[in-house]
Amino acid sequence: xxxxxxxxxxxxxxxxxxxxxxxxxxxxxxxxxxxxxxxxxxxxxxxxxxxxxxxxxxxxxxxxxxxxxxxxxxxxxxxxxxxxxxxxxxxxxxxxxxxxxxxxxxxxxxxxxxxxxxxxxxxxxxxxxxxxxxxxxxxxxxxxxxxxxxxxxxxxxxxxxxxxxxxxxxxxxxxxxxxxxxxxxxxxxxxxxxxxxxxxxxxxxxxxxxxxxxxxxxxxxxxxxxxxxxxxxxxxxxxxxxxxxxxxxxxxxxxxxxxxxxxxxxxxxxxxxxxxxxxxxxxxxxxxxxxxxxxxxxxxxxxxxxxxxxxxxxxxxxxxxxxxxxxxxxxxxxxxxxxxxxxxxxxxxxxxxxxxxxxxxxxxxxxxxxxxxxxxxxxxxxxxxxxxxxxxxxxxxxxxxxxxxxxxxxxxxxxxxxxxxxxxxxxxxxxxxxxxxxxxxxxxxxxxxxxxxxxxxxxxxxxxxxxxxxxxxxxxxxxxxxxxxxxxxxxxxxxxxxxxxxxxxxxxxxxxxxxxxxxxxxxxxxxxxxxxxxxxxxxxxxxxxxxxxxxxxxxxxxxxxxxxxxxxxxxxxxxx
Amino acid sequence: xxxxxxxxxxxxxxxxxxxxxxxxxxxxxxxxxxxxxxxxxxxxxxxxxxxxxxxxxxxxxxxxxxxxxxxxxxxxxxxxxxxxxxxxxxxxxxxxxxxxxxxxxxxxxxxxxxxxxxxxxxxxxxxxxxxxxxxxxxxxxxxxxxxxxxxxxxxxxxxxxxxxxxxx
Numbered sequence: 126x127x128x129x130x131x132x133x134x135x136x137x138x139x140x141x142x143x144x145x146x147x148x149x150x151x152x153x154x155x156x157x158x159x160x161x162x163x164x165x166x167x168x169x170x171x172x173x174x175x176x177x178x179x180x181x182x183x184x185x186x187x188x189x190x191x192x193x194x195x196x197x198x199x200x201x202x203x204x205x206x207x208x209x210x211x212x213x214x215x216x217x218x219x220x221x222x223x224x225x226x227x228x229x230x231x232x233x234x235x236x237x238x239x240x241x242x243x244x245x246x247x248x249x250x251x252x253x254x255x256x257x258x259x260x261x262x263x264x265x266x267x268x269x270x271x272x273x274x275x276x277x278x279x280x281x282x283x284x285x286x287x288x289x290x291x292x293x294x295x296x297x298x299x300x301x302x303x304x305x306x307x308x309x310x311x312x313x314x315x316x317x318x319x320x321x322x323x324x325x326x327x328x329x330x331x332x333x334x335x336x337x338x339x340x341x342x343x344x345x346x347x348x349x350x351x352x353x354x355x356x357x358x359x360x361x362x363x364x365x366x367x368x369x370x371x372x373x374x375x376x377x378x379x380x381x382x383x384x385x386x387x388x389x390x391x392x393x394x395x396x397x398x399x400x401x402x403x404x405x406x407x408x409x410x411x412x413x414x415x416x417x418x419x420x421x422x423x424x425x426x427x428x429x430x431x432x433x434x435x436x437x438x439x440x441x442x443x444x445x446x447x448x449x450x451x452x453x454x455x456x457x458x459x460x461x462x463x464x465x466x467x468x469x470x471x472x473x474x475x476x477x478x479x480x481x482x483x484x485x486x487x488x489x490x491x492x493x494x495x496x497x498x499x500x501x502x503x504x505x506x507x508x509x510x511x512x513x514x515x516x517x518x519x520x521x522x523x524x525x526x527x528x529x530x531x532x533x534x535x536x537x538x539x540x541x542x543x544x545x546x547x548x549x550x551x552x553x554x555x556x557x558x559x560x561x562x563x564x565x566x567x568x569x570x571x572x573x574x575x576x577x578x579x580x581x582x583x584x585x586x587x588x589x590x591x592x593x594x595x596x597x598x599x600x601x602x603x604x605x606x607x608x609x610x611x612x613x614x615x616x617x618x619x620x621x622x623x624x625x626x627x628x629x630x631x632x633x634x635x636x637x638x639x640x641x642x643x644x645x646x647x648x649x650x651x652x653x654x655x656x657x658x659x660x661x662x663x664x665x666x667x668x669x670x671x672x673x674x675x676x677x678x679x680x681x682x683x684x685x686x687x688x689x690x691x692x693x694x695x696x697x698x699x700x701x
Numbered sequence: 702x703x704x705x706x707x708x709x710x711x712x713x714x715x716x717x718x719x720x721x722x723x724x725x726x727x728x729x730x731x732x733x734x735x736x737x738x739x740x741x742x743x744x745x746x747x748x749x750x751x752x753x754x755x756x757x758x759x760x761x762x763x764x765x766x767x768x769x770x771x772x773x774x775x776x777x778x779x780x781x782x783x784x785x786x787x788x789x790x791x792x793x794x795x796x797x798x799x800x801x802x803x804x805x806x807x808x809x810x811x812x813x814x815x816x817x818x819x820x821x822x823x824x825x826x827x828x829x830x831x832x833x834x835x836x837x838x839x840x841x842x843x844x845x846x847x848x849x850x851x852x853x854x855x856x857x858x859x860x861x862x863x864x865x866x867x868x869x
Contacts, residue, residue, distance in 0.1 A: 257815065258780035265814050272813050278779045281787075324784055325734055327763040332736045332781060353781045354736055357813040372810070379738035423741065442748040449745070459745075460738055460834055697737055700778075 127152035130174055130207050137167050143214075149395060149634040153197075153210040161196075161213045162222040168200055168209055169227055176200035176209055177522050179224065181663040182234035183648050184242040188268045193217050194244050198224060198231075199635060199648065199663070203522060203538055210635070220247040230525025233671040241266035241359075256352040256700055258282065265360060272360050284336035284348040290319055317345070320682065324353040328431045328686045331696030333670070335685070342681045347674045351700055358701040362660040366626030367393055367467055370660070375461040377662060377698040380423050381641040383416035383452070385698075386465040391546055392636020392647035393467050396629050399601060404592040405469055406548045411585035412455075412464060413547075413638075414578040418489060419448055420641035420693070421529075421571040421578075428568060428690030429500065432509045432683075437496045444492035447485035451478070467627055468601035470594045479586050486579050493575055501569070510565035514676050514688030521562060524675075525668030528643025530692055533570045534562030540639035547638075552581050564691040571693075601627050626655035635663075642666050642693055664698035721856045725769075725795065726848040727757040732768035734788060737775030739802040742834040751837035756844050765791040770847070771824075772840075776804035777817040789824045797851070799828040799843055802835055809833055 130152045131145045141160030146153045156164045168176040178201045185195040192214035201208050215221055223246040224231040235246045236255040243264035246252055254261060258278040263270055323334040332353030338346040358377065362370045374389040375382035387409045394401070401409075426441035449459045454475055456464040464471050500506045516524075518534045531538060539556045541549040557573035559566025595602045599618055608615030631653035637646040643665030650659040669692050677685040704711050731753075733743050746753050753759050762768040765788045777785055789798070800820050803809035806829040808818035820826055827850060828843045835843075 261779075270814070275779055275814050275816070275818070278783055281783050324781060325736075325788055330735075331740070332775075332778075353778055353784075354776060355778050355780065355815045356737075356776050356811045357815045360813055361811070376738055380741055423744070427744075439749055442744060443750065446745065446748070446750045459836065460742055 127208070130209055133171060133173055134164060134167065134209070134211075137171070138164050148632055151208060151210060151635055153212060153633075155212040155214065158213045158215050158219065158221055161198075161211065162224065162227075164211050165198055165200075165224050165227055168211065173205070174202060174207055174209065175204050176202045176207060178203055178527070179228035179230045179234070179525055180644065180646060181648065181661065182224075182231060182238055183661045184238040184244060184266065185650055185659050186242060186266065186268050190214075191216060192219075194242055196221050196238060196244055197648070199646070203536065206543060208635070215244060217243070218245070220245045222247050223249040225249060228525065229520075229523050229675075230668040230671065233667065234525075240264070243267065254352075256355040258352065265357070272357070272364055282350065284321075284334070284350055285319055285338060285346075289346065289348075290317070290338060322685075324350075328689060329694075330427055330690070331694065332700070333689075333694060333696060335673070337677075337682065337685070339682065342683075344677050344680055344682060344685060347677060347685075349670065349673050351670065351696075353700065354696040355700040356697075358662060359660055362657050364656065366655050367629060367657060368627060370657070371465065371467075372461065372463045375463055377664065377701060378420065378641060378645075378666075378695045379460060379697045380695055381416035381420035382460060382462045383412040383464055384420070384638075384640050385416070385645065386462060387413040387416075387547070388636070388638040388640055388645045389647055390465045390467050391638055392634070392649055393627075393629060395636040396632065396634045396649055396651060397467075397598075397600065397627075399468055399596050399598050401469060401596045402593045403548075404590060405594045405596075407585050407588050408470060408474065408594065409465065409547055410549065410552070411582050411589075412462075414581045414585070415448060415452065417578045417641050418575050418582075419445055419452075421575050422448075422489070422492075424641075424690075424693040425496070425568055425571050428564070428687070428693075429496075429506075431690040432506065432687045434500065434503075434506065437499060440492045440495050444485075444489040447488040451481050451485050454478075454481070466595075466601075468596040468598055473594050474589075479589070482582070482586065486582065489575070490579060493572060497572055507565065509684075509687055510568065510691075511563060512561065513564045513680065513684045514691060515561050515563040516672070516676060517562065520672075524672035526643065526672070527668075528640070528665050529570045529574060530562075530567055530669055531643065532556060533559035533566035535560055540637060540644050544637075552584050554578075554581050564687050567691040628653060628655060629657070637663070640665055640698075642669070642695065642698070645698075662698070662701055664701065666692075666694045666699040670694045670699055718856050719852075722852050722854060726851040728760075729756075729758040729770040729797070729844070729847075730760045730762050730768040731758050731770040731772050732762050732765050732788070732792070733772045733774055734785060735772075735774040736777065736781060737804065739774035739805070739834040742837065743772065743774045743801065743840070746837040746840050751841065753841065753844070756841060756848070758844055765789070766793065768792060769796050771796065771798045772801050773798065773805040773820050774801040774834075776809070776811060777820055777823070778815045779817060780815075782817050782823055785820065786823050795854075795856075797827045797847055798824060799830060799840075799847065800826050801830045801840055801843075803831060803833050806830070 127147045141157045143155040180199045183197040197212045199210050240254040259282040318339045323329040324332040334350040337344045374385040377385050422441040422445045426438040429437040453459045456462045521534045537556045537558050554577045604615040604618050609619045629651040633650045635648045646663030648661040652658040800806045805820050830843045
């Protein structure tokens with residue numbers, strides 16, 4: 126599959142292809158910078174490839190190389206299932222031609238590479254910093270930037286420029302509805318109101334900021350800003366061993382930490398070609414789905430709070446507390462679970478787990494039933510949600526959407542079905558899809574997904590058989606104690622794992638799974654040492670939120686709030 | 702008719718300080734400055750299982766001008782720092798600050814270029830709550846301790862006590 130894709134690209138681009146690779150089954154092609162745009166366009170438009178979903182743009186720094194930076198475009202085709210990475214190598218300061226004219230999702234992704242590596246993109250419409258603040262000096266993910274070098278920000282950035290505020294109406298094609306034709310300039314600026322939302326606003330559920338230009342209550346133009354929760358996951362991961370990164374993955378999408386834990390270890394295990402025992406696989410599926418349920422409970426609950434339906438939040442949060450009880454007994458923490466390990470799990474399930482979980486799931490189902498009854502045909506809710514924040518399938522794909530938000534538009538892309546991992550192909554579940562891609566469909570999709578997840582959890586519980594939870598692979602698993610004490614090999618193995626950590630073979634790979642918000646990817650570069658050389662997270666929220674300003678254009682402020690809640694933006698994974 | 706002061710059961714005597722502090726400590730209006738994981742746990746604290754209203758602090762206000770307890774729930778990045786400071790300055794006296802979780806208290810395990818190493822480098826902080834994130838009980842414990850602290854405070858010295866540290 127991937128080899129054929131590479132042949133297509135090689136025959137089209139010809140001499141500008143530097144090298145191709147299908148390591149770990151991922152098609153990856155390196156081209157000269159001059160041919161990058163042509164290659165990307167070919168990948169997008171060629172009927173045999175049709176890579177319509179740009180997942181991510183990734184930067185990697187090799188300070189010893191003359192062409193210092195790798196810029197990697199990671200794509201997937203929704204129709205052919207093809208995954209292609211196009212890579213180019215550039216020297217410090219050498220511009221890369223932007224792909225934001227091909228995919229909207231490239232806009233923010235390229236800004237991130239610019240911010241963290243200082244790679245300029247030519248013809249980019251809005252090349253500003255995105256994760257670090259505007260007073261930041263240097264580029265934080267370069268290998269020569271010290272991890273602990275913090276830089277204070279003194280003044281919050283102004284998002285809308287004076288020009289945009291002053292000439293907003295002319296710039297954004299809205300004329301004022303007033304009888305007298307002669308309007309003074311001062312009057313124009315006073316008629317359009319700028320409103321700042323966040324980064325400490327209750328409806329943003331995290332640290333986001335939106336500055337909107339309003340005509341009455343209608344948003345005619347807005348700009349959003351992220352990075353207020355940039356906790357440097359990627360820099361931290363270069364500073365830690367492979368196992369030590371697991372706690373950091375909890376705090377990406379902290380509402381569904383379990384799902385992230387599973388996603389990360391799957392990616393590393395893909396790099397190392399590790400098989401885990403059946404019981405471990407089943408438990409992973411089980412906890413990943415628990416994470417999804419917990420995520421959707423918060424998302425739907427808070428979305429409804431934002432549009433005034435507070436009761437539902439209490440119902441859902443009570444259900445969540447029931448799950449917390451189980452999760453806390455399972456791994457010792459309510460929220461930040463760190464339950465998985467590379468090659469296994471932190472520990473086995475406790476005695477009586479199944480009974481408790483069944484009881485809790487009963488409570489969850491009860492809560493979902495109550496909330497569905499309250500909102501599904503509720504006149505007020507439907508008025509607030511139907512047709513609000515709607516997006517077409519083509520636009521959603523172009524913006525790089527995945528997950529429940531994409532499925533609400535009617536595209537049935539779910540990693541669990543499209544490229545099953547961890548045994549998902551053996552479970553019986555459906556992918557709920559919506560029709561209109563509006564807030565209403567998103568809420569209902571998530572509610573239905575919870576039912577499906579409960580079904581998967583029940584199936585997984587039925588399959589649980591006693592057995593080992595750790596892989597036999599001695600590259601990742603500690604040897605049994607009697608081997609450590611009685612044989613030199615066992616002792617050395619133990620010593621090496623403790624002092625040097627897991628050694629992932631050199632190479633690069635992209636591991637992906639279905640997170641609560643969509644495709645959660647980990648692009649991993651290893652140099653064979655005990656620390657990752659580079660880990661790039663593909664957070665599902667990031668492309669989704671980048672489209673927010675387009676989504677709310679022409680809507681009212683209160684609709685923007687409803688839309689934002691339905692997108693389920695989790696700042697932890699948005700900013701990392 | 703009405704209440705007369707002739708009968709001893711009709712009045713109590715107390716110190717002004719105690720009367721004021723009694724009112725203050727049982728009617729804290731929190732403003733959650735929620736940025737990260739701790740904010741999700743804060744949702745748990747206000748919802749029905751652990752119910753913060755048992756301690757008189759359920760009236761969550763999202764406007765700093767209406768609240769007297771700032772609960773900083775989550776990691777504060779350098780990008781967020783000026784906003785936290787602004788929000789704190791917008792609050793009217795008397796005001797108190799709880800740093801919820803290790804990120805707000807000390808930066809936690811985020812010792813890196815993006816994270817403020819404890820909010821007390823920016824604003825005065827009264828209580829530090831351990832945990833990543835703290836359990837709801839942990840936060841309630843901090844709240845009760847803060848109430849005890851308020852009880853001991855003078856009512857006139859409030860302004861003097863709060864000085865923004867010189868490093869910020």
